[in-house]
Amino acid sequence: xxxxxxxxxxxxxxxxxxxxxxxxxxxxxxxxxxxxxxxxxxxxxxxxxxxxxxxxxxxxxxxxxxxxxxxxxxxxxxxxxxxxxxxxxxxxxxxxxxxxxx
Amino acid sequence: xxxxxxxxxxxxxxxxxxxxxxxxxxxxxxxxxxxxxxxxxxxxxxxxxxxxxxxxxxxxxxxxxxxxxxxxxxxxxxxxxxxxxxxxxxxxxxxxxxxxxxxxxxxxxxxxxxxxxxxxxxxxxxxxxxxxxxxxxxxxxxxxxxxxxxxxxxxxxxxxxxxxxxxxxxxxxxxxxxxxxxxxxxxxxxxxxxxxxxxxxxxxxxxxxxxxxxxxxxxxxxxxxxxxxxxxxxxxxxxxxxxxxxxxxxxxxxxxxxxxxxxxxxxxxxxxxxxxxxxxxxxxxxxxxxxxxxxxxxxxxxxxxxxxxxxxxxxxxxxxxxxxxxxxxxxxxxxxxxxxxxxxxxxx
Numbered sequence: 001x002x003x004x005x006x007x008x009x010x011x012x013x014x015x016x017x018x019x020x021x022x023x024x025x026x027x028x029x030x031x032x033x034x035x036x037x038x039x040x041x042x043x044x045x046x047x048x049x050x051x052x053x054x055x056x057x058x059x060x061x062x063x064x065x066x067x068x069x070x071x072x073x074x075x076x077x078x079x080x081x082x083x084x085x086x087x088x089x090x091x092x093x094x095x096x097x098x099x100x101x102x
Numbered sequence: 103x104x105x106x107x108x109x110x111x112x113x114x115x116x117x118x119x120x121x122x123x124x125x126x127x128x129x130x131x132x133x134x135x136x137x138x139x140x141x142x143x144x145x146x147x148x149x150x151x152x153x154x155x156x157x158x159x160x161x162x163x164x165x166x167x168x169x170x171x172x173x174x175x176x177x178x179x180x181x182x183x184x185x186x187x188x189x190x191x192x193x194x195x196x197x198x199x200x201x202x203x204x205x206x207x208x209x210x211x212x213x214x215x216x217x218x219x220x221x222x223x224x225x226x227x228x229x230x231x232x233x234x235x236x237x238x239x240x241x242x243x244x245x246x247x248x249x250x251x252x253x254x255x256x257x258x259x260x261x262x263x264x265x266x267x268x269x270x271x272x273x274x275x276x277x278x279x280x281x282x283x284x285x286x287x288x289x290x291x292x293x294x295x296x297x298x299x300x301x302x303x304x305x306x307x308x309x310x311x312x313x314x315x316x317x318x319x320x321x322x323x324x325x326x327x328x329x330x331x332x333x334x335x336x337x338x339x340x341x342x343x344x345x346x347x348x349x350x351x352x353x354x355x356x357x358x359x360x361x362x363x364x365x366x367x368x369x370x371x372x373x374x375x376x377x378x379x380x381x382x383x384x385x386x387x388x389x390x391x392x393x394x395x396x397x398x399x400x401x402x403x404x405x406x407x408x409x410x411x412x413x414x415x416x417x418x419x420x421x422x423x424x425x426x427x428x429x430x431x432x433x434x435x436x437x438x439x440x441x442x443x444x445x446x447x448x449x450x
Binding site: 041044050089 | 103104105106107108109110112113114116186190191192193194195196198236237238239240241
């Protein structure tokens with residue numbers, strides 16, 4: 001028991017943390033819709049891969065430019081988890097216009 | 103076009119469109135910081151010229167067309183062209199190689215407009231405002247230019263681009279053309295020119311579009327007191343053919359590209375087909391001019407199939423040579439490392 005209890009606790013904590021994370025990520029995604037989309041498309045965000053510290057600075061910059069961010073922690077968590085600098089760069093998106101030209 | 107942002111539009115030209123001296127207007131890259139203004143009616147458009155002038159002016163498009171018109175072939179390149187290649191990653195549009203184009207720009211000289219307004223010799227800067235305005239508290243896009251550059255005979259208020267009126271996306275009816283300087287200097291939808299004693303202090307002059315005076319270790323923050331305004335652009339070259347990571351049958355081929363050097367002109371371009379071990383000089387075509395790019399090409403007769411790393415390296419009239427490693431900076435400006443493509447040649 002002496003050995004098992006800490007393990008059981010660790011497992012419990014980890015799964016609780018995971019579900020909390022998912023809830024936070026969902027809130028972050030919603031926050032992104034609410035606070036970023038009014039001024040620019042999400043493509044500008046989703047085409048970048050930045051460290052958590054750099055995303056945090058970007059949020060400060062946008063807040064300074066008048067963006068009202070209600071759930072900053074969740075938004076930062078969501079950006080770092082999905083668009084962190086440990087993630088591969090996305091393939092470039094090509095517009096349809098002009099594709100018929102040589 | 104390569105889509106970096108749909109709203110406002112930030113569009114990059116795919117490299118395959120760069121095989122001509124002039125970049126077609128409909129594939130010319132687009133960079134916008136803030137939404138473009140509502141369409142400007144050419145009949146009611148007025149350009150305000152004020153500040154340190156003896157005769158403040160309000161000029162119509164017809165007034166601007168009555169002034170002597172000049173044509174300047176010049177590269178327009180986003181300050182952040184190539185930002186996506188920097189490591190560690192920096193925030194901003196992740197441009198590859200295509201935030202650039204070469205066009206023929208026509209319109210009156212800024213010098214003639216300022217002369218008509220009687221600009222004071224004490225005015226050290228020209229402040230330019232475009233009709234676009236920022237959302238929420240996003241700062242207005244205003245730029246200042248040292249008067250010496252504003253009065254340069256090649257600095258224009260461009261009304262035409264490749265012989266047609268400058269399209270809305272590129273600043274209709276009038277945009278600045280500041281040849282050889284970073285693209286952000288060439289303000290679009292110009293509605294006001296102000297002769298001033300000092301440079302504008304807004305975001306797009308400071309800290310925006312500044313570069314570290316002393317190189318920083320990659321990944322470290324800028325030192326605000328050691329940032330300088332970016333002026334002339336560096337020497338650079340791009341390989342347009344073969345396409346990066348393409349396959350081709352083994353046999354003779356022509357390697358092609360273009361090269362440019364800000365306010366300087368291109369002296370030579372060297373090409374390596376073995377990762378930089380041996381270099382050969384490419385043949386340049388077109389006039390040797392400041393501001394505009396030159397096309398180059400070199401014949402290549404590879405003996406064996408396999409994967410080849412092709413490099414290009416430009417040198418300019420000021421003796422500048424493209425570096426192997428571009429200098430990392432926190433905003434990802436002025437990427438100019440030697441260009442590089444990979445091609446696989448297969449037995450025919």
